[in-house]
Amino acid sequence: MASLMVQMEAYAFRELVAHLQWRKDVQNIDLMNLAGFCRNCLSKWYHAASKVHGVPMEYEEACERIYGEPYGEWKKKHQKKAGEEQLAAFESGKDLHARTEPKGLLSGGNHEPGGQPGHSNVCGQSCDAPPPTVSAHVAGASTAARVAVLTASDRAAGGVYEDKSGPAVVEMVKAFAEQHGTLKPSFLELKVVPDDEETIFTALSSWSNSGSCDVVLTTGGTGFGPRDVTPEATRRLLAKPAENLSRAMAWQTSLQEPRSILSRGVCGLTKDKVLIVNLPGHPNAVRQCLAVLLPVLPHLLRMASG
Secondary structure, eight states, rough: OOHHHHHHHHHHHHHHHHHHHTTTSSHHHHHHHHHHHHHHHHHHHHHHHHTTOOOOOHHHHHHHHHHHHOOHHHHHOOOOOOOOHHHHHHHHHHGGSSSSSOOOOOOOOOOOOOOOOHHHTTTTTTSSSSSOOOOSOOOOSSSEEEEEEEEEHHHTTTTTSOOHHHHHHHHHHHEEEHHSSSSEEEEEEEEOOSOOHHHHHHHHHHHHSSSSSSEEEESSSSSTTTOOOOOHHHTEEHHHEEEEHHHHHHHHTTTTTTGGOOOOEEEETTOOEEEEEOOOOOOOHHHHHHHHHHHHHHHHHHHHOO
16 A cells, blocks of 8 residues: 555656646746745755665756756746746745745654744755655664676677666665665676676676675666567576566656566576576666665565575
């Protein structure tokens, strides 16, 4: 039921964002005057959520998600010079919006009894401020994880372009560990190989059999292209498939990118109790999938170790 509620809330959020992107005629100053928040506040909430869940994201990226384009471009095309009435309303209500420090706000954005209502709980805050609330997904001590990262890509292996997905995996795992403190990763190797089943299988086998690795995160080769063979290579090693984990990543990320359900990635434990997780090949898709995996990863590793 909780998962369904999150999906419903995500749907409502997407509809709100789509509506604001459609109503470009509605100025931010109008939103501030009427409701005490604007598109920039929504961007800050989105950015704060990335901190809560350990997703690397710059404030400019959050703005682009809300505005539908880089904020500077939106501003040039759609922001109009404020009229006298708008400025007068803004000035008369200045205690309720971003030009003032928040007054009477509790940590979750609620107001203290007798406090001044009006502006959002992110108005007047720097984008580098800590998130309003931080939820611990897994209680207990930090779980150590020796991590290897494998990128499967003909073009990246051939030097046609730089591998960005592998580094995105490392960045995301480190950010989550720093934010939550429930995972203590150490990285063994970041390797790039072509889309060849035997080559991928050999790399995965070497890490699994060495006894020096706990988690292997692969990126790339999970689609329906003729050279997409990462799942085939991975299945040959799995002693305990984790089908629900693959489904959860595909389903949750489909709320942001419907085509993510086309990923054929698999997950599971090898006979040596090494967790292998197939991730898509795009850095954004990597981050979205890891946002689902990382909160449960410490508990999974503890279960696997007995």
